[in-house]
Amino acid sequence: MEKEELQAIASQLKHPTGEKGIEMANMMNETNINMTRHSVQNLNIKAGNSILELGHGNAGHVEFLLEQAENLKYYGLEMSQLMFQEARQINRNFVSQKQALFSLYDGNTIPFEEDSFDKIFTVNTIYFWQEPEKLLLEIYRVLRPNGNFCLTFAEEDFMKKLPFTQFEFELYNTEKAQQLIKKTPFKIVYTETQTEKVKSKTGELVDRAFTTLVLEK
Numbered sequence: 001m002e003k004e005e006l007q008a009i010a011s012q013l014k015h016p017t018g019e020k021g022i023e024m025a026n027m028m029n030e031t032n033i034n035m036t037r038h039s040v041q042n043l044n045i046k047a048g049n050s051i052l053e054l055g056h057g058n059a060g061h062v063e064f065l066l067e068q069a070e071n072l073k074y075y076g077l078e079m080s081q082l083m084f085q086e087a088r089q090i091n092r093n094f095v096s097q098k099q100a101l102f103s104l105y106d107g108n109t110i111p112f113e114e115d116s117f118d119k120i121f122t123v124n125t126i127y128f129w130q131e132p133e134k135l136l137l138e139i140y141r142v143l144r145p146n147g148n149f150c151l152t153f154a155e156e157d158f159m160k161k162l163p164f165t166q167f168e169f170e171l172y173n174t175e176k177a178q179q180l181i182k183k184t185p186f187k188i189v190y191t192e193t194q195t196e197k198v199k200s201k202t203g204e205l206v207d208r209a210f211t212t213l214v215l216e217k
């Protein structure tokens, strides 16, 4: 594949736009659904919880999340206008019932007051954070005391084999993520790496290792 094509894939994954962005978002939601469901399940969601997700893509998984307990409220934050629109469209019933609220932000400052959420999670976005330590402190700020933040990403050893990750991506392994978290007041309460089979761009099944870190305020 040409350098330009690889660059285009990387920038769509970082910031989906246009027709290609919708296709890319459908593909991401499908390929990453196991990582997303695993993150949701690790949050130990309870009835009445307010839950924030950073970088939800098309948010095709919100129905699954809202089934985890009664009376939940989901807030989604994105940097991509296209993903904000797609997510609102796909979840229009939950939006009109005010069970799901979507907003755009600049990727650095979370537009909510301190202690706003019981649970926060993000899947496959850490590679694109502009200022990782600052964003973690923002997540800490808007999380309620004893609340949990679940951070999920694919391991560097797997990601670096994908040719487009040389552009736009900052790759992490478990240790690098733990070192980053140690710069913040978060406590790491659970770490797990598991391997799953995913379809590669050329159609064959490959092993992908991904890590879930559960943090507590």
Ligand SMILES: C[S@@+](CC[C@H](N)C(=O)[O-])C[C@H]1O[C@@H](n2cnc3c(N)ncnc32)[C@H](O)[C@@H]1O
Pocket: 013, 014, 015, 016, 028, 029, 032, 033, 036, 054, 055, 056, 057, 058, 077, 078, 079, 080, 083, 106, 107, 108, 122, 123, 124, 125, 128, 129, 130
């Ligand atoms: C690779 S996609 C992952 C989407 C979905 N979470 C998944 O795993 O399928 C990354 C998404 O995160 C968004 N994004 C990138 N940087 C972000 C940031 N700093 N905060 C929140 N979202 C971000 C992008 O717009 C894109 O929709």
